[in-house]
Amino acid sequence: MDEWHHYFAFRSGSICKEFIDGQGTSFSIAGSVTNAQPLYIGRRNITYGNFNLPIAFYIHGLSLPDSDAAWLTEDLFRIFQPPRTWFLLGAGGTTYTRTISADTLIQQQNILRTASADAMVAKVQQLGAFADALVQLAAQLNISADALLQGTNAQQALADLLVQVQQSVSAAADLRIASVQQLQALADALLQATNSRAAQADLLLQARQALGTSADLLVRMTAELVASADMIVQSSGATTYLRTAVVDMLVEKLQQLAVQADLLLQRQGATVVAQADVAVAVRQALSATADALVQQSQAAVLQANALLRSTVRALAQVDALLQVPRTASLSADLRVVLRALLSVGCNVLVRATRQARVGVDLLALLPPGVWKGESAAAPPAWTADSGALSPWTLETGKSDSWN
Amino acid sequence: MPATVDIREWNGPTTGPTYTVKTNGTVRFKNADDPNVDTNNPLVVPSSGSDFSFVKWLRLYIGATGPAVEITNLRFYTDGTNDLGTGILLWCKNNASYGGPTEPTGTTGYTDAFTYTSAAPLNLGAGPYTGTNVDIGDFVEIFAEVQSTATNGQTPTETLTFAYDEI
Numbered sequence: 001m002d003e004w005h006h007y008f009a010f011r012s013g014s015i016c017k018e019f020i021d022g023q024g025t026s027f028s029i030a031g032s033v034t035n036a037q038p039l040y041i042g043r044r045n046i047t048y049g050n051f052n053l054p055i056a057f058y059i060h061g062l063s064l065p066d067s068d069a070a071w072l073t074e075d076l077f078r079i080f081q082p083p084r085t086w087f088l089l090g091a092g093g094t095t096y097t098r099t100i101s102a103d104t105l106i107q108q109q110n111i112l113r114t115a116s117a118d119a120m121v122a123k124v125q126q127l128g129a130f131a132d133a134l135v136q137l138a139a140q141l142n143i144s145a146d147a148l149l150q151g152t153n154a155q156q157a158l159a160d161l162l163v164q165v166q167q168s169v170s171a172a173a174d175l176r177i178a179s180v181q182q183l184q185a186l187a188d189a190l191l192q193a194t195n196s197r198a199a200q201a202d203l204l205l206q207a208r209q210a211l212g213t214s215a216d217l218l219v220r221m222t223a224e225l226v227a228s229a230d231m232i233v234q235s236s237g238a239t240t241y242l243r244t245a246v247v248d249m250l251v252e253k254l255q256q257l258a259v260q261a262d263l264l265l266q267r268q269g270a271t272v273v274a275q276a277d278v279a280v281a282v283r284q285a286l287s288a289t290a291d292a293l294v295q296q297s298q299a300a301v302l303q304a305n306a307l308l309r310s311t312v313r314a315l316a317q318v319d320a321l322l323q324v325p326r327t328a329s330l331s332a333d334l335r336v337v338l339r340a341l342l343s344v345g346c347n348v349l350v351r352a353t354r355q356a357r358v359g360v361d362l363l364a365l366l367p368p369g370v371w372k373g374e375s376a377a378a379p380p381a382w383t384a385d386s387g388a389l390s391p392w393t394l395e396t397g398k399s400d401s402w403n
Numbered sequence: 404m405p406a407t408v409d410i411r412e413w414n415g416p417t418t419g420p421t422y423t424v425k426t427n428g429t430v431r432f433k434n435a436d437d438p439n440v441d442t443n444n445p446l447v448v449p450s451s452g453s454d455f456s457f458v459k460w461l462r463l464y465i466g467a468t469g470p471a472v473e474i475t476n477l478r479f480y481t482d483g484t485n486d487l488g489t490g491i492l493l494w495c496k497n498n499a500s501y502g503g504p505t506e507p508t509g510t511t512g513y514t515d516a517f518t519y520t521s522a523a524p525l526n527l528g529a530g531p532y533t534g535t536n537v538d539i540g541d542f543v544e545i546f547a548e549v550q551s552t553a554t555n556g557q558t559p560t561e562t563l564t565f566a567y568d569e570i
Contacts, residue, residue, distance in 0.1 A: 093472070093475070093568045094568065094569055095568050096408065096566065097564050097566045098409065098426050098463070098564070099562050099565070100425045100426065100427070100562070100565075101428070101560040102430050102545075102563050103429060103487070104431060104432035104433065104445070104446055104491065104547045104549070104557075105431065105433065105557050106447070106556060106558065107445040107555055
């Protein structure tokens with residue numbers, strides 16, 4: 001009583017469906033629906049006096065476009081009041097529920113350890129030791145890199161020193177070359193002087209020969225004078241005494257001339273010869289000096305060449321030494337890469353250690369019946385060295401001074 | 404015909420979660436992010452402190468049949484009584500977005516699930532929600548805590564209820 005109900009009906013072809021409060025039914029009908037075929041909903045026949053009043057609700061059609069909704073009250077004796085709100089079951093429609101069951105499985109913490117767990121712990125400890133070794137290796141690499149850097153600096157200093165030595169050697173070679181050139185110039189000057197003295201000696205020899213020729217001429221003139229005197233004696237008929245006196249005078253004159261010639265020869269010729277000999281000796285000495293100078297010059301040139309070759313070798317060595325810093329730089333780069341790889345490796349080890357720890361924990365959770373080699377010993381606390389297994393950090397600020 | 408609505412458990416990463424229908428089924432709190440109801444990865448009674456399960460992400464889902472009009476008033480509740488056993492707690496909260504597999508380290512921000520009852524449920528969204536093949540409402544982010552006073556073994560089951568209104 002006094003409740004609203006929801007009615008909904010529609011027809012499509014011969015199918016007719018009715019829903020009352022969401023509960024529906026269907027039936028078939030044929031042909032058109034007319035008022036002669038009333039649709040009764042909750043039909044009751046109530047008699048008021050002589051009237052039989054069927055409670056019927058008529059609709060004018062049941063085709064889909066003309067579908068309609070109607071609300072009825074069971075108390076038809078009251079004045080019909082149409083609804084002012086939507087018809088809703090409950091507060092907001094039908095409430096539905098969906099349920100699930102929830103549970104959990106709980107494992108008592110195991111107080112025993114197994115050989116497998118021990119082995120895993122040992123493995124974890126080995127991993128930790130390996131990680132420590134890697135850390136030490138990285139530190140050693142750092143030290144090696146520093147030593148390499150120091151060695152490179154020393155080699156650079158040595159290369160600078162070699163460059164200075166080469167420059168000094170080059171300067172000395174230049175000085176020697178200049179000296180040789182000066183010696184050559186002096187030798188040339190001496191040769192010219194020697195040639196001049198030789199020409200003078202030749203001139204002296206010519207003078208000596210000329211003197212000899214004069215003496216011969218004097219002898220021949222004396223002989224001619226003697227012959228003239230003889231001829232004069234013979235032609236004049238002079239006495240033998242005169243003749244003899246003339247001859248003697250001539251002879252005496254000739255002897256005087258001869259003496260003068262000899263004296264002249266002895267004085268001037270010896271002087272000329274001595275001078276010529278001195279000139280020759282000087283020339284020879286000069287020639288020897290010049291030869292020595294030439295030899296010294298040649299030796300100096302050879303030495304200069306040797307010095308030049310040494311300089312070239314020194315420069316090549318310097319270039320090779322200059323390659324060392326580049327190689328050291330490459331080594332440093334390799335070291336950085338290696339350190340990065342070590343960092344990755346250490347991180348992997350740290351993760352592996354953690355996973356191993358989880359594995360140990362899980363092994364400890366297995367049911368007691370699964371264990372092998374159970375012992376009554378209480379499980380030791382987790383002994384992973386947190387310091388050794390801490391995440392690897394790349395010390396970028398440490399001794400990375402490569403350029 | 405009422406809409407097809409299911410409870411689905413979400414697992415996996417946020418970038419590619421997987422879904423498992425759990426309506427009328429069981430969710431097992433464990434130390435792993437999977438929907439399997441098995442004996443793997445059980446919780447462990449700790450010597451001290453607590454062992455927390457991975458979070459279960461539960462959400463309602465409209466299947467192939469949508470509501471005639473709409474779905475509203477999504478809520479979650481329990482029977483209000485913790486029958487899981489001593490030292491075993493359930494913590495939950497609603498969350499609008501999926502956070503992926505996580506194992507909590509504490510209960511801050513969560514509420515004892517058994518404080519939510521039909522009379523005082525956890526609201527998951529007023530709606531209205533329509534359509535088909537669509538997730539609706541907030542997630543129920545729920546996990547179990549096992550304390551040192553708990554005993555080993557499989558716990559009794561608790562019924563978790565999702566309710567909604569449909570017209």
